[in-house]
Amino acid sequence: MNKECKNVYITTPIYYVNDVAHIGHAYTTIIADMLARHSRLTGANTFFLTGTDEHGQKIAQSAEVRNKTPMEYATEVSDKFRNLWDGFDITYDKFIRTTDEDHKIGVQKAFETMYNKGDIYKGDYEGFYCVSCETFFTQAQLIDEQFCPDCGKPTSIVKEESYFFKLSDYEDRLLKWYEENEDCILPRAKKNEIVNFVKGGLRDLSISRTSFDWGVKLPESLNEPKHVMYVWLDALMNYITALGYGKDEENMFQWPASVHLVGKDILRFHAIYWPAFLMSLDLPLPKHIAAHGWWTRDGEKMSKSKGNVVDPKEVADAYGLDAFRYFMLREVPFGQDGDFSQKALMDRTNSDLGNDLGNLLNRIMGMSGKYFDFKVSSVDLMKFHSKEMNQAHDILENIEEYIHKMQLNRYLEDLWKVLTIANKAINDSEPWNKMKDGKDDEAMALVALITNIMAKVSILLNSVMPEKTSKIAESLSFEINNETYTKLILNKELLDDVVITKVEQLFPRIEEVLLETAPEVDRTKAEAEKKEVKEVIKIASLEEDNLITIDKFFETSLKVGIILEVEEVKKSKKLYKMQVDLGEERPRQILAGIKEYYTAEELVGTQVCVVANLKPAKLMGMISEGMLMAAKDENGLCLIRPEKTRAIGTKIS
Ligand code: MSP
Secondary structure, X not given: OOOOOOEEEEEOOOEXXXXXXXXXXXXXXXXXXXXXXXXXXXXXXXXXXEEEEOOOHHHHHHHHHOOOOXXXXXXXXXXXXXXXXXXXXXXXXXXXXXXXXXXXXXXXXXXXXXXXXXXXXXXXXXXXXXXXXXXXXXXHXXXXXXXXXXOOOEOEEEEEEEEEEXXXXXXXXXXXXXXXXXXXXEOHHHHHHHHHHHHOOOOOEEOEEOOOOOOOEOOHHHXXXXXXXXXXXXXHOHHHHOOOOOOOOOOHHHOOOOEEEEEHHHHHHHXXXXXXXXXXXXXXXXXXXXXXXXXXXXXXXXXXXXXXXXXXXXXXXXXXXXXXXXXXXXXXXXXXXXXXXXXXXXXXXXXXXXXXXXXXXXXXXXXXXXXXXXXXXXXXXXXXXXXXXXXXXXXXXXXXXXXXXXXXXXHHHXXXXXXXXXXXXHHHHOHXXXXXXXXXXXXXXXXXXXXXXXXXXXXXXXXXXXXXXXXXXXXXXXXXXXXXXXXXXXXXXOOOOEEOOOOOXXXXXXXXXXXXXXXXXXXXXXXXXXXXXXXXXXXXXXXXXXXXXXXXXXXXXXXXXXXXXXXXXXXXXXXXXXXXXXXXXXXXXXXEOOOOOOOHHHHOOOEEEEEOOOOOEEEXXXXXXXXXXXXXEOOEEEEOOOOOOOOOOOEOO
């Protein structure tokens, strides 16, 4: 790396290893990859970091229900993330895991430094903790005095000895930083939320735990073997430990980060805790923290239990990686939420990519071949088409500002304005008539105009669609690199004489959506059905005062399962701990109060009906991931089972 050049450091959040990667994760990573590729093209020393966040109670619990050690489980999922990014050609320079030895050393060093500075003290913590979000809440923040305001899961009261970080001391310095650095948090609306939050007052932050041990231990000098670090402290430090902080510091010259990309849900950690930690460490603060919105699916939040998670690999395999990348960046303004629909992806691919971009290349190949034996010269371009070329240059001159402001959709919109100049020029100048009239030089100038526009656009689109733009460059016989970027974009020069090569169609038309999905809800039909149901209810006057519609019933996912193992829960008269196969990747652990009615032998190998989308609950310290259906009257309890054996996982309706 050339240390004389501008340093650019781009990060994604590190992904929790208790989830499968979905388009939300792919979104953050694709944006970061686009920024990193663009930065390299401009010649900057670029370092792009991604990785996985592997400590904490949530991950230890996920491993436990799978009968794996936390490390085995973390490695398995971390590898899945890395493989996905490798398959997507994500150009990360380092993939960090918080279980890496170097990372742990760096985090301990940071803890020690903050402690020695007097920013960390020991106290007692009592609060409501949500394991799923790894976050403490005050009682006032809870929903119904019990549930996590972020994810809705039950919280538990935790009282433990804890180390605290004096976050309250940093209020004024944080506010000053926000004020003096207009764009430190992007988009602006999100920055205002943060500023208001900090103005509301900050409480000191509990940064160590004693209730579990899957985490980085405190530095040895503190002699506190029972404490592990709070996962968010551990996780945020990855941005510096990845550069060698606390160890060889080899790449610390890349610090501070140019941009930390994050989803809006984790902005608070990055925009408040992280800068405060850095101030305590006397390190410079990141230049930008950019928060993007959330992707939903047909208007709903994606979740495994709803079964509506969009698999990025499936989408990219079906529609093409470059089309997927383009769609993600173009469809939704950065910072806003977006809804994923295949129809929208198909329309964008056909119209923006197929019609505007792909067809322009076809026209270059067609006209240059038909009229000029595939040879294109820019000699007369400015004589006949200076107006269009200058218009294009004016747009391109300012376009990178959008990248700096994270307005990536506008960046793409402007590139498309340049393509429109080319497409319009063809229609206006009718080169086929020019050829008929013997004005070959004018026709050549037109072909040169659109060839040059195509070359310039493909250079600036390369970070978004690396594969297709390389194909375009191949067709126009040039290469996309820093040299051509400098020449054609910065210096506004024109292509030397080029020979056009034919390449296959860039974006063949897609006639219908390519992936099978649940049928989209027809809202008008659904409304009509609701009305009809209301009327039927009136007429039927059933003996139930709590009637629900069929849609409500279908919110419950009922499935046929088979009991694989039954274990007694010591200290409980009622509970059995069971492993129940629902035809998923792994069996579910289900705790059920049926010990008084069945022996373990009677249960193993029998089929049962399971409520499969219940929020997991903790019973006697163990997780239960579903509920068996049963009927109980004065004669006792019996399980509800399919009358005949059915395939495991069959939906019950
Ligand atoms: N491990 C923490 C981050 C620590 S960084 C020091 C974490 N991990 S996560 O896996 O839950 O989320 C990682 C990123 O994915 C977040 O930026 C989050 O916003 C993003 N997304 C998760 N679901 C998403 C959507 N449905 N849509 C868009 N992005 C979302 O948080």
